[in-house]
Amino acid sequence: MRRTYRYRLYPTRQQAAALGTQVDEACRLYNAALDERRSAWRMHGISIRYLDQAGRWDVGFVVEIPEPELLPACEVAVGIDVGLTTFAVLSDGSEIANPRHFRAAERRLRVAQRKLARRRRRSRRRLKARQGVARLHAHVRNQRRDVHHKTARALVERYGLVAVEDLNTRALAGSLLAKSVDDAGWGQFLSILADKAACAGRRLVRANPAGTTQACSACGVVVPKTLAERWRDCPTCGLSLGRDHNAALNILRRALDQTPGWGVQAATVEDAHAVA
């Protein structure tokens, strides 16, 4: 299997000049080859515009990767919701916490940002503080990606169907969700998860998340919730469980509704309720 990764390149002026020389060489070689071919085949009227743009640099890597290894079939389905205090909450009630080292790195970043804000403009100390913030930023970013990869891998190994909220409808739902999370971070996690699910032959189902926090996952009655309310007590059926857990159950149910033929739906949802 071949896969191409494409990245935008931001070269310095010197690097751009060096790259330009390379392209010129390639261009000359190409044109020379074409010239030869042209005279040989008497072809006319071909115009090559090799360097129509060259302002922007992109680099492509073509890599050969082994065929994806499908995981053994698994009938268990799970729903995931973004946690308010943890990274995510699953429909079985379990939570995925951010690892301690990640939280510590985030804390260091916040401290460094405060320090930067206190430094006088254009001072040497401000420059140093800014470099420190940039370094910690990169560190946190790498750690977050690492956490996302590990979490996605664990989910794909454990479940045959993973239900997540659809980020596209999420943006439209807006205030209905009454929850603000780091959408960029969550988006990265979902794309990593989608990738791993596809490689392992797992189902990833995106469900509309609108109202998943407000609706009771057992009886469906809608009770508006504020952000402060972490727990959900249903006045109609008496269900009592964490709000993110309730939302994860709703996401799972919606995903199963749009996935006919997934055999274990009732059992999974009921089991999860039993746990709650």
Ligand SMILES: [Zn+2]
């Ligand atoms: Zn209820």
